[in-house]
Amino acid sequence: IWNKHQVKKFEDKEGFEGRFIGHVETTLARSLYNCDDLAAYESTSLSVRDNLIIDWNNTQQRITARDPKRVYYLSLEFLMGRALDNALINSQAGSDEPTSRPMVEKSLDELGFNLEDVLKKEPDAALGNGGLGRLAACFIDSMATQNIPAWGYGLRYEYGIFAQKIIDGYQVETPDYWLNFGNPWEIERNEIQVPVTFYGYVDRSDGESTTLSPSDWIGGERVLAVAYDFPVPGYKTSTVNNLRLWKAKPTTEFDFAKFNSGDYKNSVDAQQRAESITACLYPNDNFNQGKELRLKQQYFWCAASLHDIIRRFKKTSRPWSELPDQVAIQLNDTHPTLAVVELQRVLVDLEKLDWHKAWSIVTATFSYANHTVMQEALEKWPIGLFGHLLPRHLEIIYDINWFFLQEVEKKFPKDFDLLSRVSIIEECSPERQVRMAYLAIVGSHKVNGVAELHSELIKKTIFKDFVKVYGSQKFTNVTNGITPRRWLKQANPKLAELIGKALNDPKQNFLLDMPKLTELAKKADDPEFQKAWDLVKANNKLQLADLIKDTNNGVDIIDREHIKDTLFDIQVKRIHEYKRQQMNIFGVIYRYLAMKKMLKEGSTIEEVAKKYPRKASIFGGKSAPGYYMAKLIIKLINSVAEIVNDDAEIVDLLKVVFIPDYNVSKAEIIIPASDLSEHISTAGTEASGTSNMKFVMNGGLIIGTVDGANVEITREIGEDNIFLFGNLSEHVEELRYNHQYKKTELPPELAQVLKSIESGVFSPENPNEFKPLIDSIKSHGDYYLVSDDFESYVATQELVDEVYHTQKNDWIKKSILSVANIGFFSSDRCIEEYSETIWNVEPVKPET
Ligand code: 26V
Numbered sequence: 018i019w020n021k022h023q024v025k026k027f028e029d030k031e032g033f034e035g036r037f038i039g040h041v042e043t044t045l046a047r048s049l050y051n052c053d054d055l056a057a058y059e060s061t062s063l064s065v066r067d068n069l070i071i072d073w074n075n076t077q078q079r080i081t082a083r084d085p086k087r088v089y090y091l092s093l094e095f096l097m098g099r100a101l102d103n104a105l106i107n108s109q110a111g112s113d114e115p116t117s118r119p120m121v122e123k124s125l126d127e128l129g130f131n132l133e134d135v136l137k138k139e140p141d142a143a144l145g146n147g148g149l150g151r152l153a154a155c156f157i158d159s160m161a162t163q164n165i166p167a168w169g170y171g172l173r174y175e176y177g178i179f180a181q182k183i184i185d186g187y188q189v190e191t192p193d194y195w196l197n198f199g200n201p202w203e204i205e206r207n208e209i210q211v212p213v214t215f216y217g218y219v220d221r222s223d224g225e226s227t228t229l230s231p232s233d234w235i236g237g238e239r240v241l242a243v244a245y246d247f248p249v250p251g252y253k254t255s256t257v258n259n260l261r262l263w264k265a266k267p268t269t270e271f272d273f274a275k276f277n278s279g280d281y282k283n284s285v286d287a288q289q290r291a292e293s294i295t296a297c298l299y300p301n302d303n304f305n306q307g308k309e310l311r312l313k314q315q316y317f318w319c320a321a322s323l324h325d326i327i328r329r330f331k332k333t334s335r336p337w338s339e340l341p342d343q344v345a346i347q348l349n350d351t352h353p354t355l356a357v358v359e360l361q362r363v364l365v366d367l368e369k370l371d372w373h374k375a376w377s378i379v380t381a382t383f384s385y386a387n388h389t390v391m392q393e394a395l396e397k398w399p400i401g402l403f404g405h406l407l408p409r410h411l412e413i414i415y416d417i418n419w420f421f422l423q424e425v426e427k428k429f430p431k432d433f434d435l436l437s438r439v440s441i442i443e444e445c446s447p448e449r450q451v452r453m454a455y456l457a458i459v460g461s462h463k464v465n466g467v468a469e470l471h472s473e474l475i476k477k478t479i480f481k482d483f484v485k486v487y488g489s490q491k492f493t494n495v496t497n498g499i500t501p502r503r504w505l506k507q508a509n510p511k512l513a514e515l516i517g518k519a520l521n522d523p524k525q526n527f528l529l530d531m532p533k534l535t536e537l538a539k540k541a542d543d544p545e546f547q548k549a550w551d552l553v554k555a556n557n558k559l560q561l562a563d564l565i566k567d568t569n570n571g572v573d574i575i576d577r578e579h580i581k582d583t584l585f586d587i588q589v590k591r592i593h594e595y596k597r598q599q600m601n602i603f604g605v606i607y608r609y610l611a612m613k614k615m616l617k618e619g620s621t622i623e624e625v626a627k628k629y630p631r632k633a634s635i636f637g638g639k640s641a642p643g644y645y646m647a648k649l650i651i652k653l654i655n656s657v658a659e660i661v662n663d664d665a666e667i668v669d670l671l672k673v674v675f676i677p678d679y680n681v682s683k684a685e686i687i688i689p690a691s692d693l694s695e696h697i698s699t700a701g702t703e704a705s706g707t708s709n710m711k712f713v714m715n716g717g718l719i720i721g722t723v724d725g726a727n728v729e730i731t732r733e734i735g736e737d738n739i740f741l742f743g744n745l746s747e748h749v750e751e752l753r754y755n756h757q758y759k760k761t762e763l764p765p766e767l768a769q770v771l772k773s774i775e776s777g778v779f780s781p782e783n784p785n786e787f788k789p790l791i792d793s794i795k796s797h798g799d800y801y802l803v804s805d806d807f808e809s810y811v812a813t814q815e816l817v818d819e820v821y822h823t824q825k826n827d828w829i830k831k832s833i834l835s836v837a838n839i840g841f842f843s844s845d846r847c848i849e850e851y852s853e854t855i856w857n858v859e860p861v862k863p864e865t
Pocket residue numbers: 146147148149150152299300301302303304305306350388389394467497703704705706707725
């Protein structure tokens with residue numbers, strides 16, 4: 018019977034329409050007469066999802082049958098954005114179409130809907146802060162596309178990253194209740210519920226067991242982890258992988274002690290607390306607050322995921338020694354490091370393996386990627402807090418450390434300084450702390466940074482002693498990448514089409530093999546092609562102008578008539594002092610003051626325009642809610658915008674825009690519209706950056722420091738095609754030292770800018786408003802070296818103006834050549850490198 022009723026994918030328009038109407042009428046219980054865009058979005062998603070689930074089932078069955086080594090990608094953040102457009106692009110349906118998208122578009126049109134409007138109804142899945150979370154999303158796209166047997170594991174936060182409102186120029190956070198209308202992309206697996214325990218104590222009443230022998234952890238609080246699955250479709254393959262996110266819910270156990278003492282209310286409260294574990298994503302980027310709930314989230318997720326992984330491994334009845342041949346677990350930063358300890362606990366306490374046998378299995382299974390050198394981001398947990406929540410895990414960490422330090426002592430006898438420096442336990446006042454990065458290194462067989470410069474830097478700084486202990490082979494580099502499906506085809510369909518035509522590849526197979534783009538270089542000088550290229554950019558800029566109008570209360574800030582010769586200069590990313598949005602806005606102020614000065618000294622507006630041609634300075638990004646300085650930078654940008662945009666004297670030559678609530682779906686509109694984007698972090702602070710790659714892939718040029726992946730981007734696209742400036746990372750230490758001892762003076766350009774801010778030009782009501790920002794440079798050591806890089810920044814911006822406005826063909830040529838050579842930064846290349854050099858896994862291809 019099962020075979021007779023085999024569920025089939027829709028493959029043509031007819032099939033889609035049948036599904037769509039079926040879902041409207043039965044799943045949603047609506048009729049075509051009261052089907053609005055939201056309902057159309059839901060029905061389209063459910064219809065497309067049906068197809069994905071069929072492929073998902075086949076993929077999982079195929080993998081079970083072939084039983085290859087699998088990868089598990091553990092990340093506390095998956096910044097997915099919208100799913101529908103991506104699913105339409107990635108999935109194939111209909112024999113003559115490369116993807117289902119055009120077919121569904123036509124169908125919806127006939128049903129009375131516009132696909133673009135329908136797509137906009139989907140809220141972003143914003144379960145991440147920034148680069149680290151979006152990287153995880155790009156990686157799972159590439160793993161599916163390359164048929165790697167891989168699952169992602171994360172948390173199903175009820176609230177994603179907050180929505181940002183700008184009120185009177187200030188950031189105001191509002192909750193992102195993204196599940197308001199339900200979520201057609203998730204499959205709730207009520208049958209998969211994993212109990213997770215916290216608190217309690219270790220029972221050694223038998224008087225015999227030691228911390229090294231199997232021990233009984235008597236837990237105090239129990240919650241359940243319920244699985245929610247999200248299909249992850251590959252591009253031009255029927256492989257659909259799985260992203261499993263956990264939600265916390267109360268157990269059905271009942272606290273009889275409390276009940277009998279008449280404390281019914283408290284026993285219900287305790288149950289309700291369970292749900293708070295997955296309520297909310299911590300909105301800090303690159304900052305560790307050390308809150309207990311965060312550690313609870315981490316253990317909840319690690320315990321549930323490992324349990325799931327182990328259950329799957331056990332089904333094959335292999336001996337434990339084969340775990341590392343069957344399973345690779347990738348730690349996305351240190352957030353999942355408890356999984357290392359949990360696996361050791363399972364093997365020793367529950368499976369009764371010998372400690373050392375267990376430990377060699379653990380270390381062969383895990384690998385760790387580091388994503389930051391920022392001291393304030395490195396995770397450390399006070400042992401009091403840790404031992405209270407996870408008493409047995411703390412014992413295990415002590416023992417891991419004990420054996421590790423013995424190893425070190427053997428290699429470097431009597432080097433007590435070294436021992437204390439590499440100890441997983443930091444001995445410090447007021448309390449000892451667990452250093453999670455050290456635990457991750459000791460518990461993994463490979464450690465990697467995310468760009469060449471960064472990988473070299475961690476070996477010389479934060480992990481120097483570990484290179485001494487383990488040798489340098491344990492440390493490696495995998496430079497980040499981005500998925501060209503979302504960041505080229507989905508975000509910029511017209512450019513993808515133009516490239517496809519130029520490469521004689523109308524089916525856009527180049528999206529699977531981005532190094533093919535080098536062929537584009539042949540067209541870089543072709544005037545016809547340049548014209549078409551420029552037209553795509555101009556259209557994208559118009560779309561961004563629409564977005565800006567929408568998000569600024571309908572006020573049209575950008576002059577559409579002159580859009581082609583207005584340079585769109587964009588910096589969108591989390592707001593952070595190290596990313597130096599303050600330097601950018603100081604540069605804008607410098608330009609504004611210089612224009613005003615020319616006018617005052619009698620120049621005509623035409624003369625001013627010649628020196629300072631049309632430019633729109635566009636910003637976007639969220640600050641962590643508790644990050645005072647970052648919030649002040651946002652306020653300064655908005656204050657400058659208000660003064661500059663209203664200044665009739667400079668006509669429309671300079672515009673400043675802050676786009677509120679920067680997120681993935683806005684990035685898809687903003688990034689394709691850039692002429693220039695800014696990646697100007699203090700050298701040595703930005704591990705990689707990934708938006709730099711996205712902007713270049715969309716034909717934008719870069720102004721940037723010699724930092725993170727900018728270095729390799731320069732190598733790939735050529736130094737003639739990028740505007741680099743500023744001090745190098747090897748000089749940062751010395752420059753900071755000089756500031757401390759007051760050996761530096763402000764460059765005149767910057768002094769002038771700071772003076773105007775202090776005089777209250779941008780905050781007439783409160784001239785002191787921005788004093789802390791100015792003090793951080795003038796009095797507190799200028800940690801991010803704004804004063805050291807400002808002159809070269811301003812000079813480089815002038816060079817940018819000159820090329821854009823007097824050598825436009827040259828500019829377009831640079832743009833084409835950049836795209837031609839950006840292929841290296843496809844996340845497909847990253848996944849190949851991880852698969853071959855770290856995970857040791859191979860693709861499992863569907864039969865064709
Ligand atoms: C740390 C913490 C500490 C606890 C609270 C929440 C939280 C969230 C994130 C982090 C670590 C952030 C590290 C990070 O996002 N690094 C970024 O990773 C990108 C992908 O590798 C890289 O492109 C960026 O340069 C890097 O800043």
